[in-house]
Amino acid sequence: xxxxxxxxxxxxxxxxxxxxxxxxxxxxxxxxxxxxxxxxxxxxxxxxxxxxxxxxxxxxxxxxxxxxxxxxxxxxxxxxxxxxxxxxxxxxxxxxxxxxxxxxxxxxxx
Amino acid sequence: xxxxxxxxxxxxxxxxxxxxxxxxxxxxxxxxxxxxxxxxxxxxxxxxxxxxxxxxxxxxxxxxxxxxxxxxxxxxxxxxxxxxxxxxxxxxxxxxxxxxxxxxxxxxxxxxxxx
Numbered sequence: 001x002x003x004x005x006x007x008x009x010x011x012x013x014x015x016x017x018x019x020x021x022x023x024x025x026x027x028x029x030x031x032x033x034x035x036x037x038x039x040x041x042x043x044x045x046x047x048x049x050x051x052x053x054x055x056x057x058x059x060x061x062x063x064x065x066x067x068x069x070x071x072x073x074x075x076x077x078x079x080x081x082x083x084x085x086x087x088x089x090x091x092x093x094x095x096x097x098x099x100x101x102x103x104x105x106x107x108x109x110x
Numbered sequence: 111x112x113x114x115x116x117x118x119x120x121x122x123x124x125x126x127x128x129x130x131x132x133x134x135x136x137x138x139x140x141x142x143x144x145x146x147x148x149x150x151x152x153x154x155x156x157x158x159x160x161x162x163x164x165x166x167x168x169x170x171x172x173x174x175x176x177x178x179x180x181x182x183x184x185x186x187x188x189x190x191x192x193x194x195x196x197x198x199x200x201x202x203x204x205x206x207x208x209x210x211x212x213x214x215x216x217x218x219x220x221x222x223x224x225x
Contacts, residue, residue: 035214043203048212095160095165095166096158096207098143098205098214100145100155
């Protein structure tokens with residue numbers, strides 16, 4: 001099945017700095033989802049991107065879907081301690097199967 | 111809606127014992143997923159159901175693992191016999207197929223420790 005690679009695996013960020021995490025696929029994706037999992041918690045849906053080149057914003061979070069629909073990124077500006085957690089991209093196939101990337105674990109230093 | 115409900119939240123068992131994890135999906139959802147999460151392997155999809163029918167169980171690691179969904183409101187994941195390497199957090203998630211956003215809603219998870 002299709003797989004997605006997430007980079008980086010770990011991200012240490014100083015509070016107030018920006019960072020970006022990436023999700024890459026070797027195949028064209030119909031859509032892509034992003035989830036956040038707080039330490040000790042469960043994955044929580046953030047957003048779904050469907051259109052080529054789509055950009056969506058949620059406060060300090062900016063999500064982008066590549067023009068070729070083979071990659072996606074999540075950019076966080078002015079990182080806060082509440083941003084701590086692991087961010088996953090997930091790819092649903094036409095049968096409804098939801099496959100997750102390995103995730104980017106974000107640690108924020110005050 | 112109370113969301114996806116999993117039980118128990120924590121389970122500690124001895125190697126060789128049978129373990130049964132339970133899940134109640136969100137009412138009306140037609141997809142149910144079982145995931146296992148470990149530090150080494152991340153989030154692994156074990157099996158998923160559509161309208162109570164198992165669609166893909168290729169992620170089930172061994173014959174020791176089995177999953178059932180007898181009706182739309184209940185699913186179980188059974189491990190028999192359990193082994194220490196089965197220690198992980200097991201998540202159940204449900205979603206509703208449709209034309210729009212098809213987000214998966216996760217339960218709180220069951221943290222399984224096999225000693």
